[in-house]
Amino acid sequence: MENLVIFGAGGHAKSIIDIVERSGIWRIAGLLDGIKAAGTRVYGYEILGDQNYLAQDPSITGVIVGIGDNWLRARAAEAIRSVRSDCRFVSAVHPHASVAKGATIGDGSVIMAGAVVGSDAVVGEHCVLYTLSSLDHDSATENFVSLAPHAATGGNVRIGSFAAISIGARIIHSTSIGEHTVIGAGATVLTDIDGYCIAYGTPARVIRKRTAGERYL
Numbered sequence: 001m002e003n004l005v006i007f008g009a010g011g012h013a014k015s016i017i018d019i020v021e022r023s024g025i026w027r028i029a030g031l032l033d034g035i036k037a038a039g040t041r042v043y044g045y046e047i048l049g050d051q052n053y054l055a056q057d058p059s060i061t062g063v064i065v066g067i068g069d070n071w072l073r074a075r076a077a078e079a080i081r082s083v084r085s086d087c088r089f090v091s092a093v094h095p096h097a098s099v100a101k102g103a104t105i106g107d108g109s110v111i112m113a114g115a116v117v118g119s120d121a122v123v124g125e126h127c128v129l130y131t132l133s134s135l136d137h138d139s140a141t142e143n144f145v146s147l148a149p150h151a152a153t154g155g156n157v158r159i160g161s162f163a164a165i166s167i168g169a170r171i172i173h174s175t176s177i178g179e180h181t182v183i184g185a186g187a188t189v190l191t192d193i194d195g196y197c198i199a200y201g202t203p204a205r206v207i208r209k210r211t212a213g214e215r216y217l
């Protein structure tokens, strides 16, 4: 079994530890974190240091970024890549997720328990499909997208990079969500939503613009 590390040591990283352990494909060598001190343990796994630790341990061949915020996840992936360009970003799919025929999951993406990826759907790189979320047939996300718990799309939906579909939001079939847009909790999206917006409500309306990297969690 090859060694991987998870970057992050919070709640999202704990969920990823659970998925990697259940999948039995990779051995978790430890965690990396830029904030919590080296030596701290989470579920018995030691924080080995920050991303610079990778330079001194060639036995680690895989990384998953365990940070929930889409923008911060991208910054961490960039920092890791600058230290070890040969390290592989690994995807993790919970054994109780469902990935249909023809669907693809990008490197570094995490698919949690009960999540459904429909037929011929495309999940980009470093995305997160949280518990019981669903990306239905022929839909596609770009990179660094998240579907929070119970978020769901109809078929043929397009979701731009860094967009966050919040908890319980619904997006009807054949619509598009622009890059860096946040669809608020419980929203029902019936029309295309532009990039760089916060939209919520039923039906969802654009409430205001947002900038790349603005906190939403």
Ligand SMILES: CC(=O)SCCNC(=O)CCNC(=O)[C@H](O)C(C)(C)COP(=O)(O)OP(=O)(O)OC[C@H]1O[C@@H](n2cnc3c(N)ncnc32)[C@H](O)[C@@H]1OP(=O)(O)O
Pocket (backbone or CB within 6 Å): 068, 130, 148, 149, 165, 166, 167, 182, 183, 184, 185, 186, 187, 198, 200, 201, 207, 216, 217
């Ligand atoms: C495993 C996990 O934890 S995954 C993460 C799960 N978490 C989520 O999905 C969080 C999603 N976050 C949201 O939906 C947030 O409400 C956001 C990002 C949309 C907030 O957007 P903001 O513009 O910053 O809203 P803000 O908090 O300032 O609230 C402004 C007003 O909008 C209302 N509002 C905020 N979000 C919503 C919403 N989703 N639906 C309806 N009204 C809302 C607020 O109640 C507030 O109303 P008020 O002015 O009458 O008091």
